[in-house]
Amino acid sequence: MCLLAAAPALAQTTPSPALQPPKWGAHLDLEGKLGTTRALGEGDLFVPLLQNGTTLLFGNVKARMDDSASSEGNYGLGVRHMLESGWNLGTYGFFDRRRTEHANYFNQITVGVEALSLNWDFRANAYIPEGRRSHQVDSLNEAYITGTQVYFRGGEERSLGGFDAEIGYRVPVFEATADRQLRLFAGGYRFTSDSDLISAVQGPRGRVEFTVDEVPGLWDGSRLTIGGEMQNDQPRGNQAFLSARLRIPLQVFGAGRQVASLTPMERRMTDPVVRDIDVVAQAGAFGAQETATQTASGSTLKVITSGTTSGANLGSEVTAAGANSTVILSGTFEAGTVQVNMTAGQTLVGAGSLTVRSPSGRVATLNTNTTATINGSAAATVLQMNSNATVIGLTVNATASGASNALAGIMAGAAGGIKILNSTFTATVSGTGGAIALRSGGANANTLISGNTLTATGGSTSGVVTTLGLDNVGSDYTVTGNTMSGSKGNGTANLVNFTAAVTINAGSIDNVRSGTAICSGVAPASGSIAFTNGTTCP
Secondary structure, eight states, rough: OOHHHHHHHHHHHHHOOGGSSSSSSOOOEEEEESSSSSSEEEEEEEEEEEOOOEEEEEEEEEEEEEEOEEEEEEEEEEEEOOTTOOOOEEEEEEEEEOOTTTTOEEEEEEEEEEOOOSSSEEEEEEEEESSEEEEEEEEEEEGETTTEEEEEEEEEEEEEEEEEEEEEEOOOOOSTTSSSEEEEEEEEEEEEESSSSSOEEEEEEEEEEEEEESSSTTTOOOOEEEEEEEEEEEETTEEEEEEEEEEGGGGGSSSTOOOOOOOOOHHHOOOOOOSSSSSSEESSSSSSSEEOOEEEEOOOOEETTTTTOHHHHHHHHHEEEEEOOEEEEEEEEEEEEOOOEEOOOOEEEESSEEEEEEETEEEEEEOOOOOEEEEEESSSSSSSTTOOEEEOEEEEEEEEEETEEEEEEOOOOBBBEEEEEEEEEEEEESSSSSEEEEEOEEEEEESSESSEEEEEEEEETTTOOOEEEETTTOOOEESSSSSEEBBTTTTTEEEEEESOOEOOOTTOOBBBBSSOOEEESSOOOBBBBEEEOEEEEE
C-alpha cells in the first residue's frame, strides 16, 4: 500500500521526457565590428534541426553589411558530433551571396571542417566561386602610354576562390569548466583569381576572444564575446577589428520553454561557425589590353616621341596627323628653324589629361604626365596654331641672336576657337631682333589663354620685347590665371601689347605679373586684363 501511495508523488516530481527542454536550442547572435578600414554589423541565426544526446544537425543563416555599401548573406547546413574522447567534430556547407560596394553580385560555395575540444580548436574552410566571376566597373578603366601607343584596360571586379585555416588555444587563466574563457587563434588564408593581373590575397590572421556564458542580468543561455582580430595581405594591407557579439537564446521566448543546463563541451556544440567574413573580390583594371586610337569624342589619337621623331621632322608629323586629331608629344624636340604648323581643330598635348575610347567602346581618362618641349632657334615662329586648335601642357622656347626675331608661339590668322592652356612659352633674344612669347597674328574670335607661364627676355640692343601681343580688330580674348613677365636690357618691355582695338572678355582675371614690363598699345574696344596685385592692362 505504501509503494502504491508513493507512486503518484513520484510521477508528479519526475518530469516526463516530453517536457524536458531540448539540449540545444535556437539562438540569434548579434555582432558589431569596428575596423581600421570599415565597420560591420552581423546577424547570425542558429537553428537545431535534428538532435540526440551527441549529434546535432543545424541550419545557419548569416546576414552582414558594412559602411561601404557592401552586404552579404550566408545560408548553410552543418552537423556536429560529440566523441567520448572529449572532441566535437563538425562539418558544414554554405551558399554565399555578396553585393559589393561597386553594386556587383557574386556567389560562392563554402565548405568547412572543425575539431573542437576544451583546450584546442582546429578549423579549415574552402571557398569555391559559383556563377559569374567578373563584372565591368567603368570607374576603374585605365589608359596609359607605352612608346608611341596608347593602351586601355577595362575596369573589372572579380571574385576569388581560396581557403583559410586556424588553430586555437584556450589560455588557462580560468578553470576548463568555467563559464568564461580566453582563447587565442592563429591562422592564414590564400585567395586567387583566374587572371594573371590579380595578385593572390594571402597572409596571416590572428584572433583573440573572451567569452562569458550565462551573462549576469541577461537570459539563461546568453553569451557575450569580446574579440579582436588582425590580418595582413599585399592587396589590402593591414586590417584590424574589435568586435562584440551577444547571443540571444530564442527558446526563452516560447511559452513554458526552458534552456537546458549544458556541460562546457555541450555548449561548444553551438559555437559560431568561423569562416571568412566576405566573398573575397578584387577590383581594378583587369580587362584585356586594347590599343586606343581615338579620344572619347572620336578624334584620331597619335603619340609622337622625341625618341622616334627628330625635331626637324616634328612639323611634318604633326601635319600628317590631320585636322581634328589629338597629338600627344613626349620628350624634347629641337626644331631649329622648322616651324610646327597645327591643322584646324587639332590638339597638342604634353602634360595633361584627356578621355580616350577603346575599340570595345569603353572610355578612360589618360593622364599623359609627359614632359613635352619644343625648342626653336632663329625662326619666325616656333609654333603656329589654326582655327579651333588647342595646346595643353607644352613648353615652347624660342631663342634668337643678331637681327632675328624670337617668337615662341603665334595664333594663326583669321582663326577662332583657339585654346592655350597650362603651357609655358618663352622668347629670348640677345641681338637686335625682337622677342614675343605669345602673339595673336590674326582675327581670332573666342580665344582662351589660361593657366600659362609667359616670359619674354631681351638684351641690351634688342628691339621690341613683348610677353603677350594681342592683334586685330574683331578679335576677342579671355586671359585668366597666367603668370607673365617681360624684360630687356636697354629699356622697358611690354607685358601686354594691344596692336588693335580688341575685345577683352569678362573673366580675364587672376593673372600674375612680375618685373617692370608695361601695358602698351591701342586701347581695347572693351574690357581689361586684371592681375592679382590690383593692376590691369590697360
